[in-house]
Amino acid sequence: MDSNNDEALDIIVTNVVATFRTRCHLNLRTIALNGINVIYKPEFGKVLIKLRKPKITASIWSSGKIICTGATSEEESKLGARRLARYLQKLGFKVNFSAYKVVNVLAVCSMPFAIRLIDFTKKNRPIASYEPELHPAATYRIKTLKATIQVFSTGSITVTGPNVQNVATAVEQVYPLLFECQKPLCKK
Amino acid sequence: MVCRQCGSSQVDVDHARGVSVCMGCGSVLEDNLIVSEVEFVESGGGGSLAVGQFVSAQGGSKLPTFGDSHISLGRESRAQTLQKAKGHIGVMGHQLQMTQHCLDTAFNFYRMALTKGLTRGRKSVHVIAACLYMVCRTEGTPHMLLDLSDLVQVNVYILGKTFLVLARELCINAPAIDPCLYIPRFAQLLEFGEKNHEVSMTALRLVQRMKRDWMHTGRRPSGLCGAALLVAARMHDFRRTIKEIVDVVKVCETTLRKRLNEFEDTPTSQLTIEEFMRTDLEQECDPPCYTAGLRKKKSQGLEIELKKQIGDDFEDEIHEFEDEIDAELENCRPKLRGIYAAYAREVPVQNMEEAIFVATKDDMNSEEEDELQAVAKHFGKDLDELTIEALKKLEQPLDGAPDGAEDEEEEGGIPKRNAPSVESILGPIRSAATLGLSETIAVCVTEQKGDGECDGGELDLSGIDDEEIELYLLSDREIQVKTALWMAENSDYLKAQREKEAKIAKEKELGIYKEKRRTPRNKTRGPIRASSTGEAIGRMLEQKKISSKINYDVLKDLNVKPAPSPARVKDEPQQKTPQITPRATRKPAAHALTLSTPLSSLGKRLQPFITGLKPAAKKKAMDQGPPEVLNPLPVAVPTSAPDALVESGPVAYDDDPEEEEEEEEEGGCVSAMELLGGNGYGSDANYDDDY
Numbered sequence: 084m085d086s087n088n089d090e091a092l093d094i095i096v097t098n099v100v101a102t103f104r105t106r107c108h109l110n111l112r113t114i115a116l117n118g119i120n121v122i123y124k125p126e127f128g129k130v131l132i133k134l135r136k137p138k139i140t141a142s143i144w145s146s147g148k149i150i151c152t153g154a155t156s157e158e159e160s161k162l163g164a165r166r167l168a169r170y171l172q173k174l175g176f177k178v179n180f181s182a183y184k185v186v187n188v189l190a191v192c193s194m195p196f197a198i199r200l201i202d203f204t205k206k207n208r209p210i211a212s213y214e215p216e217l218h219p220a221a222t223y224r225i226k227t228l229k230a231t232i233q234v235f236s237t238g239s240i241t242v243t244g245p246n247v248q249n250v251a252t253a254v255e256q257v258y259p260l261l262f263e264c265q266k267p268l269c270k271k
Numbered sequence: 272m273v274c275r276q277c278g279s280s281q282v283d284v285d286h287a288r289g290v291s292v293c294m295g296c297g298s299v300l301e302d303n304l305i306v307s308e309v310e311f312v313e314s315g316g317g318g319s320l321a322v323g324q325f326v327s328a329q330g331g332s333k334l335p336t337f338g339d340s341h342i343s344l345g346r347e348s349r350a351q352t353l354q355k356a357k358g359h360i361g362v363m364g365h366q367l368q369m370t371q372h373c374l375d376t377a378f379n380f381y382r383m384a385l386t387k388g389l390t391r392g393r394k395s396v397h398v399i400a401a402c403l404y405m406v407c408r409t410e411g412t413p414h415m416l417l418d419l420s421d422l423v424q425v426n427v428y429i430l431g432k433t434f435l436v437l438a439r440e441l442c443i444n445a446p447a448i449d450p451c452l453y454i455p456r457f458a459q460l461l462e463f464g465e466k467n468h469e470v471s472m473t474a475l476r477l478v479q480r481m482k483r484d485w486m487h488t489g490r491r492p493s494g495l496c497g498a499a500l501l502v503a504a505r506m507h508d509f510r511r512t513i514k515e516i517v518d519v520v521k522v523c524e525t526t527l528r529k530r531l532n533e534f535e536d537t538p539t540s541q542l543t544i545e546e547f548m549r550t551d552l553e554q555e556c557d558p559p560c561y562t563a564g565l566r567k568k569k570s571q572g573l574e575i576e577l578k579k580q581i582g583d584d585f586e587d588e589i590h591e592f593e594d595e596i597d598a599e600l601e602n603c604r605p606k607l608r609g610i611y612a613a614y615a616r617e618v619p620v621q622n623m624e625e626a627i628f629v630a631t632k633d634d635m636n637s638e639e640e641d642e643l644q645a646v647a648k649h650f651g652k653d654l655d656e657l658t659i660e661a662l663k664k665l666e667q668p669l670d671g672a673p674d675g676a677e678d679e680e681e682e683g684g685i686p687k688r689n690a691p692s693v694e695s696i697l698g699p700i701r702s703a704a705t706l707g708l709s710e711t712i713a714v715c716v717t718e719q720k721g722d723g724e725c726d727g728g729e730l731d732l733s734g735i736d737d738e739e740i741e742l743y744l745l746s747d748r749e750i751q752v753k754t755a756l757w758m759a760e761n762s763d764y765l766k767a768q769r770e771k772e773a774k775i776a777k778e779k780e781l782g783i784y785k786e787k788r789r790t791p792r793n794k795t796r797g798p799i800r801a802s803s804t805g806e807a808i809g810r811m812l813e814q815k816k817i818s819s820k821i822n823y824d825v826l827k828d829l830n831v832k833p834a835p836s837p838a839r840v841k842d843e844p845q846q847k848t849p850q851i852t853p854r855a856t857r858k859p860a861a862h863a864l865t866l867s868t869p870l871s872s873l874g875k876r877l878q879p880f881i882t883g884l885k886p887a888a889k890k891k892a893m894d895q896g897p898p899e900v901l902n903p904l905p906v907a908v909p910t911s912a913p914d915a916l917v918e919s920g921p922v923a924y925d926d927d928p929e930e931e932e933e934e935e936e937e938g939g940c941v942s943a944m945e946l947l948g949g950n951g952y953g954s955d956a957n958y959d960d961d962y
Contacts, residue, residue, distance in 0.1 A: 115757065116750055116753055116754050116757060117744060117745055117750055118744060118745065119744075119745060123757065123761075125761060125764050126764065136739065169737065170744075173741060173744060174744065197485070197557065197558055197561060199488070200488045200489065201447050201488070204447060205447070208444050209439070209442060209444070212435055212438070212439065213447060214431060214434075214435065214448075215447075215448060215487075215488075215489060215490060215491060215492060216415065216416050216417070216427070216431065216448065216491055216492070216493075217416070217427070217428060217431040217435075219488075219489030219490065220489065235489060236485070236488035236489045236558050236560075237558055237560050237561045237564065238561070266485070
């Protein structure tokens, strides 16, 4: 039941966050004044660069650490990171592309049924938590995979994890639990 | 254990008598064993009581009080923390009208959290509020997290986070919130008078119905309650306005209306009041957000179908109409300069051209025109750089900007504003594209693909379009303008930086400047070289101001410290090496002996000092009893032979006048040791002998 339905379920990766280092000090002002699509926030001490081709926003610190967000797949994220490094090279910094690591992957998935959140929380007591006063979704944390799943009552879930593989596994794991607590939708 | 006499290993240890005896030869090996049996004592009525006190594992040790209990050595830190927490919990609990039982439970939660180390790094207020809320949830009291956050003036979500962490770590499963719990509380506040109970019952039924209709998952329970109470009130002829309910329930009007609308969509809403009270519909509904999503999809589908049906002819007609309308509007509107006209509307090509030419005085090439039009089509809403606020800011200081800046079409020249503000015209459009856009536009429109070179080093350039990247860089002219823009925008920040630097420079000149050092440095002082004790003491005291309670002047005159008791025999002056002096004098000064100095610390510091003395001297020192030890100790190790000394204290002393002065100073103090009544240490076997 579970693995069969995996093909039917679309897991759409919406955001990939990655970090890397340039191993050299970056002068933020130079970047800000010499580049297009650059926002400089001196109070926060960082520069934001938005690339167009892989649609990516990068936060750059003067120490050389860079965080890349907004990509829709791991390969795209890597490509964007490399582009960014090349861009910085052209600006004149001795960039050394190192320590590239995907830190977070966010995916969205929609179940074909609604879910009884209270039942779901009761059945998975310590792992799942539901606070309607704070957030409309129940949070299910899988420690082994380091993944967090937020379950909404309409049946859509969002999964965050360290890489795409973990995310897929997390969905597989949680599917049977959700299936138990489903509420058949009456089509009006 | 083996017997000393016969070597047999059979040793019988009798714990009751505290004796260990060798089984072979019968010799007593140990006597007076310390036993840890439970002892019983006969009480008055003939019963027996166990001797001893209960000590709690968490209670902390109660240090003994001596004589007058003014010497409070302070309770342990943990006990103090718990005490404080109890106080806070009590205060907050009473404000919320919680029972004592709840407060005790909350205190237990807090203690558990403390032992697990969950209070570290969190504001104690947050932790206490979270503990209270946990009790509320487990007991089912009608307190909302919102109430607590109101009380504490902290953001609800922050409190919620703390609460979730605590619940997870302490493995406390709080039952889910039931909106039914809140109904009586809100009903009270809404003052229904006698009919309170009835209205509450009706509202309860409504809430239960809502639950079955799937309106309650993922929603704040207070919102549901509000809607239910509103309807129930109306059903019983009470006119309660939405505003009143909002005040009580603490959700906003929009939420209430939405809940009411959703309830309206359910079949239950069609029933009359009597029918509702009597019957209960079997059918359950889908959650409202699901139905909303379905509706959206349906309407989208309809649109597509319609479009298909209408066909292309109609589309063209419609477009023509669109164009005409747009043209009219353009003419009516005040003319914008430059790029803003281009972005003010997603308009077909012809009109834009007109608009731009009419609006701007700048000289633009037609090529750039085309590109800008392409821009409008492609990137209408995708540009994120300069926000509207930034542009507005720019407008103010640079209102009188030279035309030269305006010529830079691509750089987003600062327009002279006509009557309508930038906001109203630009609307949601971000006009960041103004900066150096033309080149990138060309790229994106034509979609060139260059070849990626491979660099040395670690950057793998495959798949990277170098030429495109080059286009990301600005030309010199562009750089200049952008610099000007950025300076203007961040003028405040730059000014602040300059002022800070100026201040630092000024302070440096005046020599006052003290750089902020984050890491504490160890102050290593050089050795004090002085020719006499007095000088050495003085130097040491200059370096290290130890206590404000010591009369340093008197100390400075000291050469040596004799014991305060007049019964002492004064001894010959001793030679003190200067080097020992500072170390020794440091001790007495450091210990400004008041009754509050903890015994243990005194003991520890003094013992090494004592053991530093020659054993004979030590013994004689103990003759006079330890009280001497605690007084500002005489300085040096006695260099003369011990038999020459009839010691009155541990170490040699000196002149009479100094003694007297010292006595004046120290006369009032009674050493703790004296209070204790003699030898309180008793740790060293040597000292046992001569009393």
